[in-house]
Amino acid sequence: MQVPFLDLKAQYRAIKEEILPEINDVLDNSAYILGKKVQSFEEAFAKAHNSKYCYGVGTGTAGNHIVLWALGIGQGDEVIVPANTFIATAWGATLCGATPVFVDCHPESYNIDPQKIVAAITPKTKAIVAVNLYGQPADFDEIINQLENANFEQKEKGEFINKNTGQIIYLVEDCAQSHLSEYKGKRVGSLTKASSWSFYPGKNLGAYGEGGAVMTDDDELAKKFKMIRDHGAEQKYVHQIYGHNYRMEGIQGAVLGVKLRHLEKWTEGRRRVAKKYYELLKDVEEIILPKEMEYSKHVYHLFVVQVKSNGESKRNQKRDDLQKFLTENGISTGLHYPIPLHLQPCFEHLGYKKGDFPISEQLAEQGLSLPMYAELTDDQIEFVADKIKEFFSRN
Numbered sequence: 001m002q003v004p005f006l007d008l009k010a011q012y013r014a015i016k017e018e019i020l021p022e023i024n025d026v027l028d029n030s031a032y033i034l035g036k037k038v039q040s041f042e043e044a045f046a047k048a049h050n051s052k053y054c055y056g057v058g059t060g061t062a063g064n065h066i067v068l069w070a071l072g073i074g075q076g077d078e079v080i081v082p083a084n085t086f087i088a089t090a091w092g093a094t095l096c097g098a099t100p101v102f103v104d105c106h107p108e109s110y111n112i113d114p115q116k117i118v119a120a121i122t123p124k125t126k127a128i129v130a131v132n133l134y135g136q137p138a139d140f141d142e143i144i145n146q147l148e149n150a151n152f153e154q155k156e157k158g159e160f161i162n163k164n165t166g167q168i169i170y171l172v173e174d175c176a177q178s179h180l181s182e183y184k185g186k187r188v189g190s191l192t193k194a195s196s197w198s199f200y201p202g203k204n205l206g207a208y209g210e211g212g213a214v215m216t217d218d219d220e221l222a223k224k225f226k227m228i229r230d231h232g233a234e235q236k237y238v239h240q241i242y243g244h245n246y247r248m249e250g251i252q253g254a255v256l257g258v259k260l261r262h263l264e265k266w267t268e269g270r271r272r273v274a275k276k277y278y279e280l281l282k283d284v285e286e287i288i289l290p291k292e293m294e295y296s297k298h299v300y301h302l303f304v305v306q307v308k309s310n311g312e313s314k315r316n317q318k319r320d321d322l323q324k325f326l327t328e329n330g331i332s333t334g335l336h337y338p339i340p341l342h343l344q345p346c347f348e349h350l351g352y353k354k355g356d357f358p359i360s361e362q363l364a365e366q367g368l369s370l371p372m373y374a375e376l377t378d379d380q381i382e383f384v385a386d387k388i389k390e391f392f393s394r395n
């Protein structure tokens with residue numbers, strides 16, 4: 001039996017009849033960039049996340065950049081990001097000329113550890129990017145608690161001011177992996193000052209090419225988002241502020257508009273797969289299963305288990321051997337992420353070293369992402385679980 005890590009073809013087959021006329025429509029109208037389809041997708045996507053404004057952009061990375069750029073972050077500023085995330089979270093800061101400052105993740109949620117944020121704040125800190133990683137929200141209330149204990153007061157949603165010094169810090173979300181996910185019953189994306197989204201094909205909601213979005217409830221910020229994505233112009237050829245070409249393509253808007261209508265069902269599909277993994281793997285002592293935190297509705301972008309280390313080598317041989325065994329048996333898995341951000345060669349100049357963020361480092365060594373998508377069959381999930389058990393019965 002073959003179990004791919006992700007099967008985009010299965011999903012396409014199911015919605016082909018709906019998608020093709022929508023793409024045709026874009027072509028018939030030459031609506032290649034932005035346009036009506038993008039706009040109606042933006043409206044529907046904002047509504048799905050209880051947000052006032054949403055703008056489609058070219059990539060999730062562009063979204064990370066726009067959010068911080070529009071908040072005025074620049075050279076000399078520091079932006080706190082988790083060490084355990086995809087690198088694009090940090091590009092949001094570097095593209096603004098700011099410096100990313102890393103914080104370790106929480107041992108159970110794998111998201112930024114609220115208890116460790118305050119120690120990373122300096123007078124230069126301008127923003128904190130909380131990533132809702134693997135499909136699970138960060139613990140926003142706890143982040144706010146910690147900031148309040150450190151003398152920061154929340155003035156407006158996601159905007160904190162230091163009662164003594166007047167320093168302002170924004171809290172924003174990277175929602176690239178958390179479409180429709182919920183924190184204490186509320187959809188992510190509108191919990192903080194602003195959020196960014198990715199529609200890279202492999203994400204829970206994926207375009208047929210590159211795609212992303214930014215979201216906010218703040219009227220002024222929304223205006224800036226819209227201008228920055230289109231050359232800093234509100235009106236053609238009048239450039240009020242610096243900008244970029246970060247526009248979403250018409251075809252992607254059309255595809256996403258169709259796919260959004262299926263997203264709740266696909267999300268339930270992913271949750272069904274996760275539930276089955278939990279049932280089948282709960283007694284396997286050699287692995288640590290992910291934890292759905294009490295405060296969260298996890299949307300399982302990824303199902304990351306940890307293979308307990310045998311403590312022999314620098315890399316976790318056991319995890320690597322299990323991955324190899326699964327590959328040999330037709331099961332594809334992934335590593336998210338094999339090198340935490342503070343140990344990436346491109347950030348060497350920031351002076352971090354191994355040992356700085358033990359939880360992120362442990363995840364990099366022990367983490368293994370199992371196949372995860374809505375169309376996985378019970379037979380496939382059982383096959384994956386059986387093969388994992390077989391491996392440990394022999395090793």
Ligand SMILES: *Cc1c(COP(=O)(O)O)cnc(C)c1O
Pocket residue numbers: 059060061062064085086088089131174176177197198199200211212
């Ligand atoms: C995918 C991803 C991004 C970047 O999205 P692109 O659309 O690929 O540019 C940013 N942050 C996180 C956490 C991601 O997983």
